[in-house]
Amino acid sequence: MKNIIYVALALITFTSCQQQKIGFVDNGTVINDYQEKKDVEAKFQLKEEAFRKMADSIGQAFQAEAQKGQAEAQKLAQRNKRKEAEALMAGLQQKQQQLQQRMQGEQQKLTQDFQVEIDSVIANVKDFVKDYGKTNKYTYILGTSDAAATVMYGAEANDLTKTILDALNAGYKKAE
Numbered sequence: 001m002k003n004i005i006y007v008a009l010a011l012i013t014f015t016s017c018q019q020q021k022i023g024f025v026d027n028g029t030v031i032n033d034y035q036e037k038k039d040v041e042a043k044f045q046l047k048e049e050a051f052r053k054m055a056d057s058i059g060q061a062f063q064a065e066a067q068k069g070q071a072e073a074q075k076l077a078q079r080n081k082r083k084e085a086e087a088l089m090a091g092l093q094q095k096q097q098q099l100q101q102r103m104q105g106e107q108q109k110l111t112q113d114f115q116v117e118i119d120s121v122i123a124n125v126k127d128f129v130k131d132y133g134k135t136n137k138y139t140y141i142l143g144t145s146d147a148a149a150t151v152m153y154g155a156e157a158n159d160l161t162k163t164i165l166d167a168l169n170a171g172y173k174k175a176e
Contacts, residue, residue, distance in 0.1 A: 019139075020139040020140070021136075021137055021138045021139050021140075022138065022139060022140045022141075022142070022158060023133075023138055023140070023141045023142070023158045023159070023160040024141065024142040024143065024144055024151045024154045024158055024159060024160065024161075025129065025141060025142075025143055025144070025159070025160050025161045025164055026143075026144055026145060026159075026161045027143040027144065027145040028145040028146060028147070029161050029165065030125060030129075030161055030164055030165050030168070031121070031122060031125060033165055033169075034121065034125060034165065034168050034169065034172070035168075035169045035172050035173070036121050036124070036168075036172045037118065037121045040114070040117045040118060040121060044110070044113075044114045044117075047110060048110065051106060051107065051110060055103050058099060058103070059099075062095070062096065062099055065092070065095075066092050066096070069088055069089070069091075069092045070089070070092075072085075072088060073085040073086075073088045073089050076088065125168065128164070128167070128168055128171070129141055129143075129164060132160075132164060132167065141160060142154075
């Protein structure tokens with residue numbers, strides 16, 4: 001009797017395993033080769049370059065102002081007007097600190113905006129994979145990458161990376 005139960009359990013287990021449809025994707029490839037992510041990166045690279053140019057321009061203007069101020073402070077010091085010279089230099093230092101804080105704030109905002117958009121892209125990819133799995137009756141779609149190899153081996157037939165990437169990019173082109 002025990003043997004019949006074991007055989008029945010083995011048969012049920014084997015049958016249930018046969019019904020599961022499992023696939024996997026290389027997360028790094030899907031995200032990095034997704035056109036929307038590339039577009040977000042390109043957009044922010046342009047913003048970063050514009051920010052650097054602006055920062056350089058402001059820096060050069062301040063540098064010229066600072067040199068002028070230092071020359072003026074030296075003249076004042078030579079005429080025994082040390083307090084005026086010190087006040088002028090203190091004003092320049094304060095302006096420099098304000099400019100640095102402004103640049104840091106703008107750089108942080110740019111970084112945060114980029115992260116928000118990248119997070120949105122990743123969420124879109126996750127939602128797409130979830131919908132793809134439901135539509136194509138997958139029990140599981142696993143993710144893997146070089147950094148976190150959750151799939152140590154997968155048959156090439158179960159690798160959905162290219163299929164999902166192609167579908168993502170096709171859908172993204174339509175949305176433009």
